[in-house]
Amino acid sequence: MTTASFTRRGILVATPLVLGAGTLAACSNSGSASSPDDGGKNGGTLTIFTTGEEMSFDPATSQNLAITTLGLTARRLTSWKTPADAPTELIPDLATDVGTPSKGGQTWTFTLQEGLQFEDGTPITAGTVKYGLERSFASELTGGLTYHKVLLEGGADYAGPFSDEHLDSIETPDDLTLVFHLNRPYGDFGWIASTPAFAPVPEDSGEPETYATEPVASGPYRLESYSPGSHATLVRNETWDVETDQARLGGPDSIEFSLAQDASVVAQAIIADRSDSQDAFLASFVPTAQLVQAQNDPNVGDRLVTSGPGAxxxxxxxxxxxxxxxxxxxxxxxxxxxxxxxxxxxxxxxxxxxxxxxxxxxxxxxxxxxxxxxxxxxxxxxxxxxxxxxxxxxxxxxxxxxxxxxxxxxxxxxxxxxxxxxxxxxxxxxxxxxxxxxxxxxxxxxxxxxxxxxxxxxxxxxxxxxxxxxxxxxxxxxxxxxxxxxxxxxxxxxxxxxxxxxxxxxxxxxxxxxxxxxxxxxxxxxKNSFIHGSGVEKFVIGEFPAYPNYLTVELG
Structure with missing residues (x-):
């Protein structure tokens, strides 16, 4: 977040962002840092309380970090592993590796895993990743990150795919291969491929403006229902396979985002560990008054998680x-x-x-x-x-x-x-x-x-x-x-x-x-402090970013 009271996140051609869901970070954690390799515990409904009133699940307009909300429904070419006691690691997600540079870093090649599917059973192909990226250039869809827009050849003059124009600097020689041609050498393109726009989107996904609330999931969860100012309910995407995913555990059966919440009221409920807040966490900072209260309450213990130094x-x-x-x-x-x-x-x-x-x-x-x-x-x-x-x-x-x-x-x-x-x-x-x-x-x-x-x-x-x-x-x-x-x-x-x-x-x-x-x-x-209920496990905040990893949270 960057403007006075907000922390804006870095963008090359910037668009404002206020993280209504809060800012998290690393230091203490409830439960040990885990690897998705363990398969995770399954079951229950995780509730995430947020002060924000609206949500969008369109990767073209999102500034979500790889480990937060959108990562539950939309995979990208790469993702992050965020252990509590080691640097954040770039890992493959849809792709088999984190990208292969050539021509001195001006060309990058990614190969998709075989057999990946959207929630409706249709295959995730190189073409759907290309289409997802192309959508992010459309004037109808604004607000997303723009690193790729200033790096891809021809990006400055490209207006999106809705008039049947395509971006030639993204090649798809076959269904599993993507080749990106940049306008200059760039060493961090593997990290850029973890940003939201690198999520696949089916070409028949409907009107561009409706995708925000009618997304086609590639991650472990799909959007079942959404009501602005009230809730967004995610349920299991049965076509997702944990064996193909190094970034996500897919533990809870469902995830309920409870919108437009008062952070002070929610923090009080979680401090008290009320029955309706035990399988929940607050996605915004613990307000000052409740932070003092939580620090002095022996029943809170390691449910209060304070990050290491971050933004x-x-x-x-x-x-x-x-x-x-x-x-x-x-x-x-x-x-x-x-x-x-x-x-x-x-x-x-x-x-x-x-x-x-x-x-x-x-x-x-x-x-x-x-x-x-x-x-x-x-x-x-x-x-x-x-x-x-x-x-x-x-x-x-x-x-x-x-x-x-x-x-x-x-x-x-x-x-x-x-x-x-x-x-x-x-x-x-x-x-x-x-x-x-x-x-x-x-x-x-x-x-x-x-x-x-x-x-x-x-x-x-x-x-x-x-x-x-x-x-x-x-x-x-x-x-x-x-x-x-x-x-x-x-x-x-x-x-x-x-x-x-x-x-x-x-x-x-x-x-x-x-x-x-x-x-x-x-x-x-x-540093930022967050609080969760007693039923939440693996609430891990790594050295970067100063946010909990939503993708690995489980319920006890």
């Missing part, structure tokens, strides 16, 4: 602002910010770890370093010295926030005040925020509080959306409006590198290269 929360410095064009002024802000006060305003130690890097924990390629104040309270003397060096006196900056960020904004305001910087706080509603910040020309703000949860565990998904100059404005999330041609070139080189170790070293260097320019102040890597 990066940061202060974006508008590099186009006249007041912030001087890099030394921006570096002074690095020293002046009081990260301890910020974390306290968020709820203290349980809310996150102090951040000093841009690549987040749990992502391969991250290197720990600190360019600025090692003390989380800051270094006011160093900040003042830098400001005096630049001659920046009587500095007044406008900090844009959403309505629920007042406490954290005030902590930033007070920290900068120590160095003689005046901060005025301007709350905006979501529409105003979008028009003035993500879609605006940058003239409306100096500072923005935000956060970022990548879509895939790759430094590319951390750094490109926030710092590549192509992501300035137009609804994108380079909120610092940071434009450095050398960094753009370094990002391109790192993302084009196939060897993982070589790519990791390049990304680590890009991380520091960006932060030397100080376009953002890393604040904390947020």
């Amino acid at each position: 990066l929360e940061y202060l974006a410095l508008n590099t186009e602002s006249d007041a912030l064009k001087d890099v030394k002024v921006r570096q002074a802000i690095q020293y002046a910010v009081d990260k301890e006060a910020y974390r306290t305003a968020k709820g203290g130690e349980i809310s996150g770890d102090y951040a000093t890097t841009l690549i987040t924990p749990g992502i391969a390629g991250r290197e720990e370093y600190s360019l600025y104040a090692d003390d989380p309270t800051g270094d006011v003397d160093q900040a003042t010295a830098l400001l005096e060096e630049t001659g920046a006196g009587d500095l007044t900056l406008r900090l844009v926030i959403t309505d629920d960020q007042t406490g954290t904004a005030e902590s930033v305001q007070q920290g900068l005040k120590r160095a003689g910087i005046t901060v005025t706080i301007q709350p905006l509603d979501e529409n105003a925020y979008s028009s003035e910040v993500t879609a605006g020309d940058g003239s409306a703000y100096d500072l923005v509080l935000s956060s970022w949860q990548p879509d895939v565990p790759s430094p590319n998904a951390n750094l490109t959306p926030l710092f590549d100059s192509s992501q300035i404005g137009h609804g994108n999330y380079n909120l610092a409006r940071y434009d450095n041609p050398d960094v753009d070139a370094a990002i391109l080189e790192a993302s084009s590198t196939l060897d993982p170790e070589e790519a990791h070293a390049k990304w680590a260097a890009v991380d520091q290269q960006i932060l030397e320019d100080s376009p953002v102040v890393p604040l904390i890597y947020s």
Whole structure:
């Protein structure tokens, strides 16, 4: 989620996302991390309480992570294995492997497993995966992730398959083979193939707008009924075979999404372990009051699951602002910010770890370093010295926030005040925020509080959306409006590198290269707390992402 109070996930051509189902992460877990190889326990109805009022099961419009809601009904070419005590692993899903690159990483080939079927018994073929991807380009279907759209040859000019046009850069030489031709080498395409658009869709699936509530399942569950504001009921897809699926256990007989729920009320019921909440979990963060209650209730125990460090929360410095064009002024802000006060305003130690890097924990390629104040309270003397060096006196900056960020904004305001910087706080509603910040020309703000949860565990998904100059404005999330041609070139080189170790070293260097320019102040890597009933097992949150793996949850 990234806008002030939301955590937007990384996208190359961004579309807004608010994760109504919450953000989860790793540390403690109820039950041990399991492998789908054990076949799972079968039976019962799992209830997932969510604050969201509506759901969509169309992969073309989804920004779901590989391990959350849509992964229950729609398989992709690849998926993720998320053990609690090891890095997230890219694994095959529909495909037999995680992709074979050629032509220096500009062509990628995947082979499907034989015998896979949709819920109606029709075969899942390379053509249905191609059609599913092509649908995501249609103007009728918006909101989905767009990595593949900017990577596939001809993608910029393609308008979808509904007028019988097809994308030639996706080849299907036979029913089991897909060949993707990219417009440049790209080392992480195996991860991109785990995003929702890589789910198969039958070509006779009906009108494009109806698929969101009439999907044809390829995963262990199919949609039986759906009522906005009330529920979505998933039941077993009898054509799904656990032996073909490394990512999913398919344990419960059915899964009931209970929509439009009050998180505080649900949290209270689960804390009390009421009979109607024992086989359930809350898909949003435990609200602060209930979090304190759960921590102090010995009957809750390990049913309260707190993640390890996850999404990066940061202060974006508008590099186009006249007041912030001087890099030394921006570096002074690095020293002046009081990260301890910020974390306290968020709820203290349980809310996150102090951040000093841009690549987040749990992502391969991250290197720990600190360019600025090692003390989380800051270094006011160093900040003042830098400001005096630049001659920046009587500095007044406008900090844009959403309505629920007042406490954290005030902590930033007070920290900068120590160095003689005046901060005025301007709350905006979501529409105003979008028009003035993500879609605006940058003239409306100096500072923005935000956060970022990548879509895939790759430094590319951390750094490109926030710092590549192509992501300035137009609804994108380079909120610092940071434009450095050398960094753009370094990002391109790192993302084009196939060897993982070589790519990791390049990304680590890009991380520091960006932060030397100080376009953002890393604040904390947020931790999130979730709660489940006593009947829920294998509620596992891995090192990445900061979410529970819905695909492996079982009932005791």
